Amino acid sequence: MYKQPRIGILGGGQLGRMLIQAGIDLNIYFKVLDPDPSAPCKNIADEFVCGSLLDENTLFKFAEDIDILTIEIEAVNTDALQIIADKGTIKVFPQPSIVKMIQDKRLQKQFYITHNIPTASFILTETIADVWENKHYLPAVHKCGKGGYDGKGVQVIKNTDDIAKGFDVPSVLEKLVEIEKEISVIVVKSANGQIQTFPVVECVYHPEHNLVDYLLSPADITTAHEEKAKQIAIDLVKKLDYIGILAVEMFIDKQGTILVNEIAPRPHNSGHQTIEGNFSSQYQEMLRAIIGLPLGNTETRTYSAMINLLGEAGYEGEAHYQGIEKVLALPNVYIHLYGKTITKPFRKMGHITLLGNDKREILQKMDIIKKNLKIISQ
Amino acid sequence: MYKQPRIGILGGGQLGRMLIQAGIDLNIYFKVLDPDPSAPCKNIADEFVCGSLLDENTLFKFAEDIDILTIEIEAVNTDALQIIADKGTIKVFPQPSIVKMIQDKRLQKQFYITHNIPTASFILTETIADVWENKHYLPAVHKCGKGGYDGKGVQVIKNTDDIAKGFDVPSVLEKLVEIEKEISVIVVKSANGQIQTFPVVECVYHPEHNLVDYLLSPADITTAHEEKAKQIAIDLVKKLDYIGILAVEMFIDKQGTILVNEIAPRPHNSGHQTIEGNFSSQYQEMLRAIIGLPLGNTETRTYSAMINLLGEAGYEGEAHYQGIEKVLALPNVYIHLYGKTITKPFRKMGHITLLGNDKREILQKMDIIKKNLKIISQ
Numbered sequence: 146m147y148k149q150p151r152i153g154i155l156g157g158g159q160l161g162r163m164l165i166q167a168g169i170d171l172n173i174y175f176k177v178l179d180p181d182p183s184a185p186c187k188n189i190a191d192e193f194v195c196g197s198l199l200d201e202n203t204l205f206k207f208a209e210d211i212d213i214l215t216i217e218i219e220a221v222n223t224d225a226l227q228i229i230a231d232k233g234t235i236k237v238f239p240q241p242s243i244v245k246m247i248q249d250k251r252l253q254k255q256f257y258i259t260h261n262i263p264t265a266s267f268i269l270t271e272t273i274a275d276v277w278e279n280k281h282y283l284p285a286v287h288k289c290g291k292g293g294y295d296g297k298g299v300q301v302i303k304n305t306d307d308i309a310k311g312f313d314v315p316s317v318l319e320k321l322v323e324i325e326k327e328i329s330v331i332v333v334k335s336a337n338g339q340i341q342t343f344p345v346v347e348c349v350y351h352p353e354h355n356l357v358d359y360l361l362s363p364a365d366i367t368t369a370h371e372e373k374a375k376q377i378a379i380d381l382v383k384k385l386d387y388i389g390i391l392a393v394e395m396f397i398d399k400q401g402t403i404l405v406n407e408i409a410p411r412p413h414n415s416g417h418q419t420i421e422g423n424f425s426s427q428y429q430e431m432l433r434a435i436i437g438l439p440l441g442n443t444e445t446r447t448y449s450a451m452i453n454l455l456g457e458a459g460y461e462g463e464a465h466y467q468g469i470e471k472v473l474a475l476p477n478v479y480i481h482l483y484g485k486t487i488t489k490p491f492r493k494m495g496h497i498t499l500l501g502n503d504k505r506e507i508l509q510k511m512d513i514i515k516k517n518l519k520i521i522s523q
Numbered sequence: 524m525y526k527q528p529r530i531g532i533l534g535g536g537q538l539g540r541m542l543i544q545a546g547i548d549l550n551i552y553f554k555v556l557d558p559d560p561s562a563p564c565k566n567i568a569d570e571f572v573c574g575s576l577l578d579e580n581t582l583f584k585f586a587e588d589i590d591i592l593t594i595e596i597e598a599v600n601t602d603a604l605q606i607i608a609d610k611g612t613i614k615v616f617p618q619p620s621i622v623k624m625i626q627d628k629r630l631q632k633q634f635y636i637t638h639n640i641p642t643a644s645f646i647l648t649e650t651i652a653d654v655w656e657n658k659h660y661l662p663a664v665h666k667c668g669k670g671g672y673d674g675k676g677v678q679v680i681k682n683t684d685d686i687a688k689g690f691d692v693p694s695v696l697e698k699l700v701e702i703e704k705e706i707s708v709i710v711v712k713s714a715n716g717q718i719q720t721f722p723v724v725e726c727v728y729h730p731e732h733n734l735v736d737y738l739l740s741p742a743d744i745t746t747a748h749e750e751k752a753k754q755i756a757i758d759l760v761k762k763l764d765y766i767g768i769l770a771v772e773m774f775i776d777k778q779g780t781i782l783v784n785e786i787a788p789r790p791h792n793s794g795h796q797t798i799e800g801n802f803s804s805q806y807q808e809m810l811r812a813i814i815g816l817p818l819g820n821t822e823t824r825t826y827s828a829m830i831n832l833l834g835e836a837g838y839e840g841e842a843h844y845q846g847i848e849k850v851l852a853l854p855n856v857y858i859h860l861y862g863k864t865i866t867k868p869f870r871k872m873g874h875i876t877l878l879g880n881d882k883r884e885i886l887q888k889m890d891i892i893k894k895n896l897k898i899i900s901q
Contacts, residue, residue, distance in 0.1 A: 146901075148841075148842070170544075441851065446824075466524070479548070481548045523524075
């Protein structure tokens with residue numbers, strides 16, 4: 146018998162916002178915790194608590210009157226979550242121990258090695274001196290063990306001239322992969338054991354600010370690569386014994402080998418287009434998974450693309466959306482604004498999903514959007 | 524330049540709820556007025572005011588800090604709305620004078636006659652005595668001029684035995700139409716003059732409680748009927764000089780003539796399936812229309828059906844949803860719960876949209892849903 150589930154979300158950003166949007170139709174009560182008093186979730190959550198995601202007592206108090214506790218951001222106090230989970234009265238998905246492991250890229254990489262998940266070769270570094278000592282390993286990518294996100298905490302080190310840009314904290318030094326394509330698979334494992342993957346998507350990165358520029362769904366790859374990528378994602382959730390939604394970012398290298406880049410234990414930027422492009426969205430599937438409802442149909446409904454809407458460079462202040470009329474005049478284009486009051490250069494302010502019969506049609510529409518839509522302050 | 528529009532909605536029921544759901548992605552600020560302190564909109568509106576939709580001062584105060592005022596229910600104080608509209612600082616769509624006319628079925632019918640809109644023949648009655656005097660007019664349908672909804676205020680009078688069931692208030696006595704099909708067209712006219720219709724849908728009524736049992740989209744009718752029905756809807760919004768969304772319920776009679784039954788100046792039960800079944804939904808289109816943004820693509824994306832989820836007979840109390848797991852296990856079935864705490868017999872508690880390749884597939888899934896899903900109290 147189904148009655149209103151009470152779900153607590155740690156983090157009140159756009160991922161939480163879209164999760165709530167997906168949950169309204171299931172009559173879910175959403176309680177959200179975020180340190181930002183004007184977080185994107187604030188006005189659509191049933192209950193919004195402004196507070197730290199890292200403070201143990203804040204988390205204990207927050208969790209008092211909910212059934213299920215989940216996250217939309219990794220940077221949470223996983224030790225506190227573990228204590229809550231151990232009490233056994235509240236379900237905490239994904240499991241805090243897995244989130245804790247994922248928070249540290251060094252542990253992530255070691256997990257891949259231990260569990261036979263393909264990933265780029267790497268060594269661990271504690272200081273910059275370690276990078277110097279291993280200069281034969283260059284060209285490589287230096288990644289902070291903890292705290293990196295959205296391109297921060299990641300530095301390409303081509304040669305010894307670049308070493309000074311590296312990190313003087315515990316990090317991973319990863320052999321530079323000659324990338325053919327960047328792809329992503331979102332996989333869901335339900336509390337009742339059911340597993341589903343979404344079709345593989347292809348991520349095209351912006352050369353300048355190292356964020357996804359646009360993505361295409363499904364990816365233009367061979368069936369063999371499609372199957373292999375999904376199999377790796379399924380293998381991962383099984384080996385992690387994971388419950389919830391997991392985004393698995395991968396490379397296909399020039400030799401055609403698929404390597405896991407990193408994983409995220411939450412809905413992901415590379416799954417936004419599932420809202421309109423697939424029969425069921427990553428947000429709907431995540432909710433079904435953590436509540437323990439049957440999973441839905443993750444198949445592609447229409448070929449689609451997604452672009453992030455970033456704050457225009459040179460503008461900071463109250464957000465205004467220039468050219469939105471031109472975007473809305475295009476057929477089968479879906480704008481998602483995240484409700485952030487203040488725009489900043491390259492801040493993620495929203496995204497757009499485009500549906501089309503083929504890549505050509507989609508890229509034509511994308512071109513019109515990029516030329517016309519600007520998020521600025523006045 | 525687009526910045527956050529502030530929209531006030533009179534009425535906080537499921538139609539307002541789905542309107543808000545459609546507006547979150549446009550970063551709209553929604554302020555909602557409803558007399559029910561636990562109305563379906565309460566927790567997802569940016570601001571919820573509990574108060575009467577009929578009290579002039581409540582409406583004046585409510586409208587003070589918004590840009591656009593709209594409705595999701597007809598039973599509002601249209602005179603107060605007219606005063607607000609006349610001030611010219613707030614846009615009120617649809618226009619109060621049209622809503623006032625629509626509130627009275629007698630005025631509606633007279634409008635059709637005056638403006639050459641096809642409708643069933645009728646006479647006006649003031650009292651039951653008038654029905655007796657016109658008993659040669661039977662079989663007929665007696666409809667209260669004001670206050671009827673969801674089958675209330677409508678009475679079939681087959682012969683003189685039924686006359687006592689009629690209404691002793693100003694009403695319409697309408698010649699009984701021999702109905703071949705009931706159809707509905709939703710039409711949108713934007714503040715900037717653009718007009719769009721949705722494809723015609725077919726409404727199948729439940730024989731017992733006179734609510735829509737299910738609907739099919741698009742309707743299984745001839746192209747000529749499809750075009751004629753759309754043309755009538757377009758003709759209506761033009762002749763009304765209407766801005767917003769208008770649902771036009773029609774009959775196709777046994778002779779193949781299309782007759783307008785009644786109209787609703789708001790999103791409508793017969794457009795729920797547009798959320799998943801069409802490229803743009805009735806809610807998205809209504810928002811675009813009243814804000815003055817370009818209209819979207821109203822075309823059918825996938826053949827679909829919609830069923831209302833009604834409270835099970837014999838149960839009144841806190842709502843529990845029996846069999847929801849069986850429904851969610853079906854592919855491409857979308858449940859929408861309206862967040863009503865209390866279930867009552869035949870109360871509209873939600874709806875389900877079903878996508879499918881053909882009617883057979885859809886009716887098979889519908890059968891499983893009807894056999895399994897029950898909204899009861901414990």
